Amino acid sequence: MADPMAQDKGRQPRRRLTDAALAALVAFLLGIPFIGLTTVEVGGRLAVQTRWSWLLAAAGLVFLGRLAVRWLFERQQAARGRTNRPRAMNRLGTSNGSKLAGAFVIGVAVVLPFAFHDNRYVVDTATTVLIYVMLGWGLNVVVGLAGLLDLGYVAFYAVGAYTYALLATQFGLSFWWCLPIAGLFAAAFGVLLGYPTLRLRGDYLAIVTLGFGEIIRLVLLNWTDLTHGPDGIASIPRPTLFGLSFAPPGDVATVAGALGIDFAPWHRMVFLYLVILGLALLTNLLVLRLRRLPIGRAWEAMREDEIACRALGINVTNVKLSAFALGATLGGIAGVFFAARQGFISPESFTFTESAIILAIVVLGGSGSQFGVVLAACVLVLLPELGRNFSEYRMLLFGAAMVAIMVWRPGGLLSMRRATVNSVREERAVALREAGVPS
């Protein structure tokens, strides 16, 4: 038993070296066109120059980096093997702690726009974070709870945004009417995607959803009669508050006029922020409650084992479609808000990159964890913003941060699952009842 292990250990350094050398070789080959060759202007004409020293340096860096990553991984694995902890946690304590943390975060979120109302950049960025939080919570139903890997989530976001843009510009429907309409419409698209993919799981499902997302984008791009194609839809009306608009004093009824205060541009920004905050909190409440209902448990059970679900009499088709539909509804509602906030949408806003970012938020946050999504959305939106000083290197920073999170916390930032029912409370009830019955 010990002999092969020792042998294994002896072989490890060499295996690490060959692995790193292989990575360096791949980097070298890939780097030939990217780094090794460059074009320079020589007397008004382009000429190709070689930069072999750069290329070698890059390959060397990859070699060292690969070694370091391997070493980190192995150390982590060894550490995990050593501490085989049966984490006995105080359930009540954590639930209280997370409640406090949640209340604190909500408090900060409510106060933030008023504290920074003169700083357009902060409120704008915070609004963007909240849109991603809402999208993350929506996708969390599909990916985190139901375990269906959806790479085309942006399609529902697009459906919601275009539904509002078209209904508002063509038929003059208000923002508040469009929220449920677009939600239902997006849900229909969710079911449309769900039906053909009922039998698919994992990577196969991912490919189909990826294709679905692209189909929606291409339709939006090419159906010029309806969507104006790449030109997009402009002058989408902003949300109103009980019919009052946030506009400079003019011929329409305005909020400032009704309240008898001076118009200020920040009113609308803060209002938009509060709208998305409200929508996001509603989403959170809905998802948290659904998770504790039979349907939520069925989602999780389906993620864990679909065949066992069928054996227990659970109609997996309905469970799957309901997850797709709810996820799509939430994405669609976020899309309505996005269109109303931007005032202009085009297919450019709904590329695969968006899907990838939303999925990254869910995965980095810890699949199934509501609070993790908030943290991850902050990280993923704020990091590129904070990295603006690094100009074009900021995406490099972004990527490195994502790799780092996955190395140190493979389950996501917050990956602890809380049970939906506990025996403790029920037991106490039984004990009380039994004590109440005189024997």
Next chain:
Amino acid sequence: MSPSTPALLEVSHLTMRFGGVTAIDDLSMSVQAREITSIIGPNGAGKTTLFNCLTGFYRPTSGTITMQHPQHGALRLECLPSHELAREAQILRTFQNIRLFPKMTVLENLVVAQHNTLQHASMFSLAGLLGLARYRNAEEGAVQTALALLRRFDLMAQADSPAGGLAYGVQRRVEIARAMAARPRIVCLDEPAAGLNPSESAALNDLLLSLISEEGVAVLLVEHDMAVVMKVSQRVVVLNYGRKIAEGTPLEVQNDPHVIAAYLGEPDEPDEADQKEKSTGVSEEAAA
């Protein structure tokens, strides 16, 4: 075998082919209420395939499976999909390779098993979302049912632990408890004693006997552990290459020359080898 009252479950002329392979060949058998019927046979005899046909995971190539259901009358099971079969006919099963919901707690596993009742009470989540008493009572009831089962299966200590982290033998018990939580009329247990130590499998024997006597369910058992099969079954069906080669009480089956041949091969020099290699269950049964 009594023709007066129809059996709870009647399988007749069941055939299941996969391409050129005939996994079950013209099998007829019956299952009586409040009895343990065991299906034994060498590896690859078609036992698990039979389970998959009975629980709707496979659609048989030909033949019928009829259940005499107290509420629904005669149910034809061979055309029902698995989830409807579990819901309507109340035939529940466990799996040879345990299929729990590993990240969910044991209690949650048992509550999920009552999904259909709860989903009905939650009125498509509406009553649940609004927190109506109608739903809260139903959920409380489901939790109480689950807790009662956990007490009975000696699993209270693990109620709030994730099912995936439990010991193998405990997981087997959880899976049976989960099947029971769905209020079955027939439970199909696929090798429940696999990987259990002798004391655990003795405890399993008692558990199975109490299930039929107290809960009134019929148990269908696929098992290799003859100590379990011979002690608890009222009836044993022996399969080999998809065909039924023997059926009867444990004692009858043990002495059936076809069965001995299937398990040990045709003897060159008769008797010597057979007597030695018969399972321990045989001698104990004979002694009793």
